[in-house]
Amino acid sequence: MQPPDPVPSPETVASLTARLAAAERALTARDKTIQVLVSREKDRTAKRASTFGVFEENAGLQQVVASKTLELEQQNRKLEQTTYALRETSGLLEMLLENIPSHIYFKDKKSRFVRFSKSVQNTFNPSGDVDLTGRTDLDFYDEPSARETLADEQAIIHSGEAIIGKTERLRYADGRIAWSLITKMPWRDKDGCIIGTFGISTDLTAIKAAEAELEAAHKQVVATSHQAGMAEVATGVLHNVGNVLNSVNVSATLVSDQVRRSKIPNVGKLADLLHQHRAGLGDYLTDDPKGKIIPAYLMTLKEDLAKEQSLILAELDSLHKNIGHIKDIVAMQQSYAKTSGVVETISVPDLIEDAIRMNAGSLARHDVDVAREYHVRPVVTLEKNKVLQILVNLVRNAKYACDESGRPDKLLTIRITSDARYVTITVSDNGVGIPPENLTRIFAHGFTTRKQGHGFGLHSGALAAKELGGSLSAHSDGLNHGATFTLKLPYKQESAS
Numbered sequence: 001m002q003p004p005d006p007v008p009s010p011e012t013v014a015s016l017t018a019r020l021a022a023a024e025r026a027l028t029a030r031d032k033t034i035q036v037l038v039s040r041e042k043d044r045t046a047k048r049a050s051t052f053g054v055f056e057e058n059a060g061l062q063q064v065v066a067s068k069t070l071e072l073e074q075q076n077r078k079l080e081q082t083t084y085a086l087r088e089t090s091g092l093l094e095m096l097l098e099n100i101p102s103h104i105y106f107k108d109k110k111s112r113f114v115r116f117s118k119s120v121q122n123t124f125n126p127s128g129d130v131d132l133t134g135r136t137d138l139d140f141y142d143e144p145s146a147r148e149t150l151a152d153e154q155a156i157i158h159s160g161e162a163i164i165g166k167t168e169r170l171r172y173a174d175g176r177i178a179w180s181l182i183t184k185m186p187w188r189d190k191d192g193c194i195i196g197t198f199g200i201s202t203d204l205t206a207i208k209a210a211e212a213e214l215e216a217a218h219k220q221v222v223a224t225s226h227q228a229g230m231a232e233v234a235t236g237v238l239h240n241v242g243n244v245l246n247s248v249n250v251s252a253t254l255v256s257d258q259v260r261r262s263k264i265p266n267v268g269k270l271a272d273l274l275h276q277h278r279a280g281l282g283d284y285l286t287d288d289p290k291g292k293i294i295p296a297y298l299m300t301l302k303e304d305l306a307k308e309q310s311l312i313l314a315e316l317d318s319l320h321k322n323i324g325h326i327k328d329i330v331a332m333q334q335s336y337a338k339t340s341g342v343v344e345t346i347s348v349p350d351l352i353e354d355a356i357r358m359n360a361g362s363l364a365r366h367d368v369d370v371a372r373e374y375h376v377r378p379v380v381t382l383e384k385n386k387v388l389q390i391l392v393n394l395v396r397n398a399k400y401a402c403d404e405s406g407r408p409d410k411l412l413t414i415r416i417t418s419d420a421r422y423v424t425i426t427v428s429d430n431g432v433g434i435p436p437e438n439l440t441r442i443f444a445h446g447f448t449t450r451k452q453g454h455g456f457g458l459h460s461g462a463l464a465a466k467e468l469g470g471s472l473s474a475h476s477d478g479l480n481h482g483a484t485f486t487l488k489l490p491y492k493q494e495s496a497s
Contacts, residue, residue, distance in 0.1 A: 022190065034072050102203070103180075106187060108196040111136050111153045145170045152184060153197045160186050160194060167204065179204040245326070251319040258312055263304050270294065270301075343493055345381045348423055349374050352414055355391035359399060366403045366410065373415040378423045381492045386464040390472065393457040394427040394485050401431025401483060421490065422470065428484040434476035442474055468493055 097104060097117040105116040113120075113132045124132060124140045137146040149170075152163055162185040170178045184199035277284040277291065284291040356363070356370060363370060395412065402410035413428045434442065443462045458472075465472040469490040476483040 025190075034076065037068065037072060103201040104199075106196060106198040107136075107153060109157055109194070111150050111197070114196065140173060142171045142173055156184055156186050156197050157194055162186065168201075177205070179208040248319055248323065248326075251315045255312055255315045255319070258308060258315075262308055263301060266301060267305075270297070342383065343381060344384050345379060346384045346387075347377065347379050348416055348425065348489075349377050351384060351387055352391060352416070352425065355388060355395050356414075358392055359395045362396070363399055363412070366399055368399050368402045368410040368412055371411060371413040373413060376416055376418045376423075378416070378418050378491070380423055380489055382468050382489060383493065386468055387489065390461040390464055390487055391425070391427075393461050394487070397457065397485075398427055398429035398431065398483075401429045401433075403431075405431045405480065407431075422488045423491065425487040425489070426484055427487070428482060430482040433479045433481040434474065434483050435479055439474060439476065443472070465489075 097115075100117055101119055103117060103120045103123065105120055106114045108114050112134050113136070116132060121128060121132060137149045140146075141149070145168075149168070152166075155161075156163065162183070164183050166182050168180050168182055170180060172178065180201040181204050182199060182201040184197050186194045187196040187198045189195050273290075274281065274294075277288075285294060286292070352372075395414075398412045402412065407430060409430070411430050413426075415426045415428070417424045417426075443458050458474075462472045465487060470488045472488075473486050474483060475486070
């Protein structure tokens with residue numbers, strides 16, 4: 001987009017106009033002076049000729065006349081030079097008013113147009129069939145816009161104070177909207193009295209339209225990034241649910257296999273055998289070789305069934321816990337989804353623990369230990385779903401960084417500190433680190449170093465932190481030196497956010 005053409009300042013236009021008017025007045029006065037002096041010398045010559053009765057001028061008189069004539073000729077040449085300079089200046093002014101794209105105008109004390117640039121005529125009456133002289137803004141703008149411009153001009157006339165660089169939104173009588181950058185100043189006569197106003201305005205409509213498009217595009221990017229960030233959270237939830245379901249499946253398989261191998265059917269066989277010898281059961285147990293081993297077998301069966309019961313109960317307990325974990329994860333996600341956009345008072349440690357629980361399965365699967373350094377336990381008033389979105393993504397990224405490093409001592413450290421204005425949460429890992437050239441790019445939309453990544457997480461997190469009135473930053477000493485992400489949150493989210 002091309003910037004507006006440079007325009008002369010209102011002070012320059014006013015100075016040129018004042019000089020032109022002063023020079024014209026000086027030229028007229030000096031012409032009158034020359035005429036008076038010439039007439040006066042003629043009268044003196046005629047009187048002297050009649051007095052002395054001679055028609056020839058004496059030497060003294062001729063010398064005076066010659067001196068005066070020379071003086072007048074010099075003054076006349078100066079006047080001619082001044083006139084030429086003024087005409088040249090006037091030509092430049094006319095050229096300026098004829099060609100400048102910005103609006104230049106002079107108005108009287110009733111805000112009526114006195115003189116104006118051609119651009120004013122082309123804007124208000126392109127056909128040129130209406131003379132703008134004597135008209136006001138009420139003839140071209142709707143009433144609210146015109147009243148505002150007239151009020152500004154009357155304020156200048158009464159106070160003598162200029163309006164510099166004001167941005168105006170104006171609506172034409174036909175409904176068109178225009179934006180202008182205006183400067184208006186008092187118009188003074190040769191005695192310094194205010195006789196009106198003059199000003200210059202530059203059209204900003206195209207620039208404002210471009211700004212509106214840019215803002216709309218930015219809002220779209222923010223919305224898309226926020227949705228992507230929430231998708232990150234949802235993906236994390238599904239991933240963790242999947243991990244827990246794996247454990248549920250293992251427990252269910254173990255219970256099923258144990259039941260298939262159970263010795264409970266042997267109890268039925270033993271019961272049938274005892275039933276068959278119920279008439280002489282005592283003799284059978286003491287005298288019959290098969291009967292004699294039944295008491296010992298019952299003791300062995302008791303122990304086996306007790307172990308079997310213990311194993312099944314343990315697996316059922318694990319199954320119950322894992323199902324409860326799934327319910328907790330789903331309920332947590334549902335609660336955050338329901339409160340999206342709602343500002344709530346929340347405990348920062350509790351929110352961090354929620355983020356850790358939502359990543360608990362993958363952290364355990366990748367053998368990543370979590371260290372907590374909660375030096376303070378602050379409470380903030382924010383949109384907790386946005387904070388959770390950021391924390392879940394930071395914990396997941398730290399887990400990936402630790403896993404990719406291949407270290408046996410994978411460690412994720414979460415620290416909370418605070419000052420008078422902000423709560424600071426740092427998420428540090430001892431993973432692969434970040435190259436220096438990527439530190440300025442990791443928050444860019446679409447930038448990622450993971451094969452399966454899409455580059456929305458950190459970008460949406462940075463936008464969310466900004467919307468909350470805080471910030472998200474990163475630091476790393478380089479490859480294989482880990483990374484630290486710092487989330488700063490205000491104690492209270494401003495309503496404007």
